[in-house]
Amino acid sequence: MVQNVAGGKAKPVEEEVITEDNVFDKPDETMGFFPGQVLKDGWVALFLLIACVVMSYAIPAPLSEPANTAAVDYVPRPEWFFFFYEQMLMFFPGYTLIAFGAVVVPTVFIVLMFAVPWLDREPVYSPLKRPFAVIVGVLILIVVVLNMLLAVSRIINFPEG
Amino acid sequence: MVELQKDRITRGDFLSFGFIGAVMGAILTIPPAAFVLSPVIKTNVLGQSDVSQDWQMVGPIDDVPDGEPIVIEVDFPIDQIYGNNEVQEQFPDTQKSNEEFAVRSAIWLSWQDGQRPEELQGINGSLTQEQRQLAEENLNILSNICAHLGCPVRWVIVEGEGEFLCPCHGGIYDINGGYIGGPPPRGMFRYPVREVREDGNLYIRHEFDDEDGIPGLTTTRPHVV
Amino acid sequence: MVDWMEDRTGIVTQLEHFLYEPVPKRGAWLYTLGSATLFLIVLQFLTGILLLFYYVPTTDHAWNSVYYIMNEAYFGQLIRGIHYWSANFLLAVIGLHMARTFFSGSYKAPREWNWITGVILLLLVIGLAFTGYLLRWDQDGFWASVVGIKIGSYSPFIGGYVANFLLGGDVAGPATLARFFAIHVWLLPAALAPFIGIHLYLLRRHGEFGNQFEYTDRLAKLHEQQRLEEYARYELDGEEDGAEEDGRNGEDRENGRYSDRE
Numbered sequence: 001m002v003q004n005v006a007g008g009k010a011k012p013v014e015e016e017v018i019t020e021d022n023v024f025d026k027p028d029e030t031m032g033f034f035p036g037q038v039l040k041d042g043w044v045a046l047f048l049l050i051a052c053v054v055m056s057y058a059i060p061a062p063l064s065e066p067a068n069t070a071a072v073d074y075v076p077r078p079e080w081f082f083f084f085y086e087q088m089l090m091f092f093p094g095y096t097l098i099a100f101g102a103v104v105v106p107t108v109f110i111v112l113m114f115a116v117p118w119l120d121r122e123p124v125y126s127p128l129k130r131p132f133a134v135i136v137g138v139l140i141l142i143v144v145v146l147n148m149l150l151a152v153s154r155i156i157n158f159p160e161g
Numbered sequence: 162m163v164e165l166q167k168d169r170i171t172r173g174d175f176l177s178f179g180f181i182g183a184v185m186g187a188i189l190t191i192p193p194a195a196f197v198l199s200p201v202i203k204t205n206v207l208g209q210s211d212v213s214q215d216w217q218m219v220g221p222i223d224d225v226p227d228g229e230p231i232v233i234e235v236d237f238p239i240d241q242i243y244g245n246n247e248v249q250e251q252f253p254d255t256q257k258s259n260e261e262f263a264v265r266s267a268i269w270l271s272w273q274d275g276q277r278p279e280e281l282q283g284i285n286g287s288l289t290q291e292q293r294q295l296a297e298e299n300l301n302i303l304s305n306i307c308a309h310l311g312c313p314v315r316w317v318i319v320e321g322e323g324e325f326l327c328p329c330h331g332g333i334y335d336i337n338g339g340y341i342g343g344p345p346p347r348g349m350f351r352y353p354v355r356e357v358r359e360d361g362n363l364y365i366r367h368e369f370d371d372e373d374g375i376p377g378l379t380t381t382r383p384h385v386v
Numbered sequence: 387m388v389d390w391m392e393d394r395t396g397i398v399t400q401l402e403h404f405l406y407e408p409v410p411k412r413g414a415w416l417y418t419l420g421s422a423t424l425f426l427i428v429l430q431f432l433t434g435i436l437l438l439f440y441y442v443p444t445t446d447h448a449w450n451s452v453y454y455i456m457n458e459a460y461f462g463q464l465i466r467g468i469h470y471w472s473a474n475f476l477l478a479v480i481g482l483h484m485a486r487t488f489f490s491g492s493y494k495a496p497r498e499w500n501w502i503t504g505v506i507l508l509l510l511v512i513g514l515a516f517t518g519y520l521l522r523w524d525q526d527g528f529w530a531s532v533v534g535i536k537i538g539s540y541s542p543f544i545g546g547y548v549a550n551f552l553l554g555g556d557v558a559g560p561a562t563l564a565r566f567f568a569i570h571v572w573l574l575p576a577a578l579a580p581f582i583g584i585h586l587y588l589l590r591r592h593g594e595f596g597n598q599f600e601y602t603d604r605l606a607k608l609h610e611q612q613r614l615e616e617y618a619r620y621e622l623d624g625e626e627d628g629a630e631e632d633g634r635n636g637e638d639r640e641n642g643r644y645s646d647r648e
Binding site: 198200201203204205210211212237239241242243244258260262264306309310311312313329374375378379380381382384385386 | 444445446529532533535536537539540541542543545546547550551553554555556557558559560561564
């Protein structure tokens with residue numbers, strides 16, 4: 001187990017012989033959560049807050065016309081993080097496939113996501129040593145990104161927006 | 162740390178826990194569930210609707226042109242929460258909101274295949290029984306809610322041919338609302354309950370030609386309007 | 387004063403325990419993604435509470451009240467802007483946080499529950515994003531919600547129930563907005579908070595060192611040492627058992643690593 005180092009400063013360790021038993025006893029180099037990590041977290045938080053403030057005035061939060069169920073010339077578009085899902089809906093026509101693609105596949109995906117720790121039980125951590133998990137992860141990323149790009153191009157190319 | 166004291170659970174204790182759990186469980190789950198699910202119970206189980214089932218006037222059928230559809234907005238009064246009719250009637254003279262709530266539906270009207278029947282050309286004045294029946298049979302009364310995922314469909318002219326296009330995922334329907342292409346599973350929703358009255362006005366009720374999707378698995382309704 | 391607080395609450399020890407825990411130095415910037423998520427969620431809670439001072443969840447007033455916030459209320463544009471933009475950033479940061487966790491294998495034993503609570507949090511945030519969109523009662527939010535409700539209506543067996551549950555009836559109207567409001571403002575945040583607590587508690591319990599990455603130098607030293615030993619033995623014994631030894635070593639290392647974590 002990692003030993004708590006009182007006072008936040010690591011004592012200089014005498015030259016230690018690393019064996020298979022103690023290699024994971026402590027990591028390479030640590031720092032105290034405070035101030036080291038807290039400071040880094042603080043910088044990121046500050047950056048995000050400033051980004052939010054700048055964006056609030058640069059691109060104000062949108063508010064389009066009041067909702068109208070009787071619209072005929074309005075083009076509904078999802079938020080960007082649903083683009084890939086929305087694009088996938090294009091590929092599933094008809095009753096069976098819509099139910100399959102829009103509901104069943106995402107549900108199965110969510111269940112698989114919960115099961116990830118049990119699907120990949122190999123006690124190795126490095127991405128290089130578990131190619132299968134990494135390939136699956138990268139494939140999912142590629143599918144998501146490609147679908148997002150397809151959705152964006154479809155939205156851009158839609159006549160009269 | 163205080164030492165833990167693990168007393169044995171007697172039969173009486175066990176039954177008492179069971180009783181407390183059952184009573185509290187029943188009071189804290191059944192009424193809240195029914196409270197939250199009451200719309201589901203009313204609509205899905207009892208088959209009631211929030212929408213008024215009265216006849217609503219759409220407009221004069223003489224306005225429906227040849228070869229292309231027109232869109233007409235119809236307000237169907239609805240009865241939800243603060244728009245509930247009985248609630249609205251309480252203390253009508255105070256500042257309390259009495260606003261009527263309605264779901265505004267865009268309805269596409271067109272003649273069958275875009276052709277107005279001969280007998281209905283240049284109608285004015287009152288219609289005969291035959292003319293009214295002919296009009297009822299030959300009018301397409303379509304909801305603007307796409308049968309795929311509910312986006313509002315529009316009328317577009319592509320290479321000289323008119324068609325209904327859904328802007329979301331590219332569902333295409335013909336002038337009769339029939340399915341042509343894209344992901345929708347069926348044609349546009351129609352209002353089958355219709356009546357053309359003697360003065361030449363079209364009236365409809367809020368009903369749709371629901372159909373089974375995958376029999377036993379899914380049904381389709383416009384759901385939103 | 388400090389002593390008195392310590393005696394009555396034990397807070398000083400707790401704080402020291404909390405603040406001076408050793409954390410990885412190598413991947414420090416990677417590990418800010420989680421705290422960034424937490425920060426953005428806190429921003430959501432704060433600005434969300436503020437928006438409720440003016441927002442009215444009725445179909446005839448919702449749009450007006452949002453318009454008022456944007457154009458009349460002091461700093462309304464900023465408060466709603468932070469709510470909107472931090473929600474967008476939140477989803478992006480959660481994506482990065484998940485990708486980091488996945489590719490570094492940080493979900494492995496004993497951290498299964500960290501991952502599971504993480505997935506639950508992700509689903510809750512997606513639910514919040516979906517329900518929040520309708521509250522403006524503008525065209526964008528309304529039609530996106532229509533599509534969402536229609537997707538729900540295709541669920542096998544329960545489609546009609548799902549759609550009418552979300553609509554609060556069989557058409558979109560006052561009940562729909564009231565429901566989405568209740569879900570967005572109370573139900574999901576109330577569910578979110580305890581899972582954040584569990585997620586953080588588990589993080590503290592199992593520590594941040596879930597990744598071989600943090601042991602790179604030590605592992606390199608070990609391998610170097612083993613290689614030297616191997617070499618020495620090879621010199622002494624002759625050629626035959628070199629490869630075999632190597633395989634066994636690797637296995638041992640991983641087993642040792644695994645039991646070490648329990």
